[in-house]
Amino acid sequence: TTLCHSRLLALCRRVCARVMRFFRGRVCVSSTHAYVFSECTHGQAASVLDTFDLYAKTHASFSIGPEKGEFVEEVVRREAPLRVLELGLHCGYTSIRILRQLPTSGRLLTVELDPLTAEKGEEIILVAGFKSPQFQVLTCSSAAAISNLASHLGESCLDLVVMDHDPEQYLPDLLALQRGQLMSPRCVLLLNGILQPGAQALLEYVTARPQHYSVGQHIKDMVEIHYHISTYFQREER
Ligand SMILES: C[S@@+](CC[C@H](N)C(=O)[O-])C[C@H]1O[C@@H](n2cnc3c(N)ncnc32)[C@H](O)[C@@H]1O
Numbered sequence: 001t002t003l004c005h006s007r008l009l010a011l012c013r014r015v016c017a018r019v020m021r022f023f024r025g026r027v028c029v030s031s032t033h034a035y036v037f038s039e040c041t042h043g044q045a046a047s048v049l050d051t052f053d054l055y056a057k058t059h060a061s062f063s064i065g066p067e068k069g070e071f072v073e074e075v076v077r078r079e080a081p082l083r084v085l086e087l088g089l090h091c092g093y094t095s096i097r098i099l100r101q102l103p104t105s106g107r108l109l110t111v112e113l114d115p116l117t118a119e120k121g122e123e124i125i126l127v128a129g130f131k132s133p134q135f136q137v138l139t140c141s142s143a144a145a146i147s148n149l150a151s152h153l154g155e156s157c158l159d160l161v162v163m164d165h166d167p168e169q170y171l172p173d174l175l176a177l178q179r180g181q182l183m184s185p186r187c188v189l190l191l192n193g194i195l196q197p198g199a200q201a202l203l204e205y206v207t208a209r210p211q212h213y214s215v216g217q218h219i220k221d222m223v224e225i226h227y228h229i230s231t232y233f234q235r236e237e238r
Helices: 002-039 045-058 065-079 093-101 115-127 142-147 149-153 167-179 197-207 231-237
Strands: 083-087 107-112 135-139 158-163 183-192 213-219 222-227
Touching (some): 045 065, 065 158, 083 093, 093 115, 093 158, 107 142, 142 149, 183 197
Parallel strands (some): 107 135, 158 183
Antiparallel strands (some): 183 222
């Protein structure tokens, strides 16, 4: 009975945390969007990012901020990915960081569970001067997006995956990407919030498979992970 109670309690805590995150997220997205939209210079990505950073100095914000933002840009510049998947669009801060460095033929698919947030995030990306088909917003859960990803990618595979959505989904989403053979042999994963238990589960999974994954640089609570694919791995583990 004690075990049952503690499991129930843990479940309640997890549900409450998710509900709180959802409502905080909604408040955060409306006020961030309103501020950035009215204060930035439209058409200038740098001004949009500066306005986000200014807002975050005095308000709670879900944006990754300038240090991790620079790191994301550095990775995109170095890897020159052609197909990028971002899980957790929010107001578009990370998306803009990615889009600023994406090669001309590169394309970003960004996923957002909450329809209002997806709308606001997409508007900010457009305000920053980026246009479709450089990017596409998929309004659904990460799991639904991944299960339907092949239809968006065609023959291509992902060269970069940025996870900053629900840490509990990190590992299930990585496994789904693996199963669907959606990651290219040079795919890089960028993981935010690595101190969260869900993210730790993913890190444990990848560090236990050094022949397939290696952990690269990290900045604050963001880490890059390199995927090494082999035909053996494709056949045996996917
Ligand atoms: C921390 S914010 C992302 C912040 C973003 N990287 C930035 O810098 O602006 C997380 C976002 O992921 C979304 N989200 C949470 N769970 C999700 C899921 N399972 N699938 C897709 N999006 C999800 C939330 O609605 C929220 O907008």
